[in-house]
Amino acid sequence: MYFQGTIRKELSFKGIGLHTGRMSNIMLLPAPPDTGIIFIRDKIGKSFNIDQSLKEGRGIKAHISNIIETNNALTIGNENYSVKTIEHFMAAFYSLGVTNLYVVVDEDEMPILDGSSKEIVKKIEKAGVVIQNAICTPVYLPYPLWVEKNGSYLIALPSSSFKVTYTIDFTSKSKAVGTQTAQFVVTREIFKKEIAPARTFGFYEDIEKLKSYNLARGGSVENAIIFTKDGMINKGLRFSDECVRHKILDLIGDMALLGTRVVAHFIAYKSGHTLDIEMVRKIAKSMRRTRHSNKVPPDLIKRKQREFNIFRKKINL
Ligand SMILES: [Zn+2]
Numbered sequence: 398m399y400f401q402g403t404i405r406k407e408l409s410f411k412g413i414g415l416h417t418g419r420m421s422n423i424m425l426l427p428a429p430p431d432t433g434i435i436f437i438r439d440k441i442g443k444s445f446n447i448d449q450s451l452k453e454g455r456g457i458k459a460h461i462s463n464i465i466e467t468n469n470a471l472t473i474g475n476e477n478y479s480v481k482t483i484e485h486f487m488a489a490f491y492s493l494g495v496t497n498l499y500v501v502v503d504e505d506e507m508p509i510l511d512g513s514s515k516e517i518v519k520k521i522e523k524a525g526v527v528i529q530n531a532i533c534t535p536v537y538l539p540y541p542l543w544v545e546k547n548g549s550y551l552i553a554l555p556s557s558s559f560k561v562t563y564t565i566d567f568t569s570k571s572k573a574v575g576t577q578t579a580q581f582v583v584t585r586e587i588f589k590k591e592i593a594p595a596r597t598f599g600f601y602e603d604i605e606k607l608k609s610y611n612l613a614r615g616g617s618v619e620n621a622i623i624f625t626k627d628g629m630i631n632k633g634l635r636f637s638d639e640c641v642r643h644k645i646l647d648l649i650g651d652m653a654l655l656g657t658r659v660v661a662h663f664i665a666y667k668s669g670h671t672l673d674i675e676m677v678r679k680i681a682k683s684m685r686r687t688r689h690s691n692k693v694p695p696d697l698i699k700r701k702q703r704e705f706n707i708f709r710k711k712i713n714l
Pocket residue numbers: 484485597643647
């Protein structure tokens with residue numbers, strides 16, 4: 398059982414969007430219990446009014462039902478408005494126990510800041526997180542779930558803690574990244590110290606291609622680690638395995654789109670937003686299937702376990 402939470406007082410951020418390259422202003426406002434995380438696309442100023450904005454359809458709930466894009470960045474939207482690159486903010490909200498919040502943004506992309514969740518965590522902690530008098534019911538898995546695509550996979554195993562084991566392999570792109578594996582039980586303290594400071598990364602050879610697709614227009618060594626075939630353009634790393642830690646940060650941000658806490662052991666191999674979100678959808682589906690009874694049919698558990706064992710053999714795990 399967890400309590401819901403929001404921030405003690407409003408706070409703001411400012412910075413350029415990684416993909417649009419445009420400056421955006423953000424305002425975080427406390428929200429009442431059971432609100433969830435609502436992004437609001439509106440101008441920030443004296444005339445801003447939450448009720449009016451929501452009435453105009455400017456609110457977008459951070460939930461899988463509102464995802465419109467998972468390539469390169471996580472984007473949510475409704476018929477008229479969208480917000481890109483929400484994952485580093487979502488990971489920080491999720492890990493710090495902020496479950497109710499209004500996020501007002503005056504552009505269609507969240508600022509990338511230094512490419513990590515470091516500043517977001519710092520500001521939220523400074524403002525303070527207040528526990529609210531409402532419960533957040535976590536999801537526990539009754540049986541293993543998995544998704545796979547072209548040799549990449551993401552597994553979620555029943556567990557009593559939120560744990561992530563992640564492996565990346567970018568050997569063909571850059572020897573400086575190569576293969577990295579990291580494992581954490583993700584608590585608030587571990588997130589703050591070991592995961593939040595890990596920056597996003599990219600490859601020098603991809604920059605021109607991304608820019609031709611109107612992506613990464615705001616990207617620079619100020620907000621991303623840029624790797625060449627055997628080295629990097631930045632001066633140094635914050636962790637020797639910073640890349641895999643950042644992928645864990647992204648996974649946490651993606652899982653936050655479930656709208657509640659998930660307690661499971663995730664095993665990821667070369668995953669990304671698309672597979673992560675496919676997993677979130679799978680978890681949501683299994684939640685619906687078991688919501689009306691506390692007891693999951695033993696036959697179903699046995700069948701899933703059998704299917705998982707076959708998958709496990711296939712991937713050599
Ligand atoms: Zn990221």
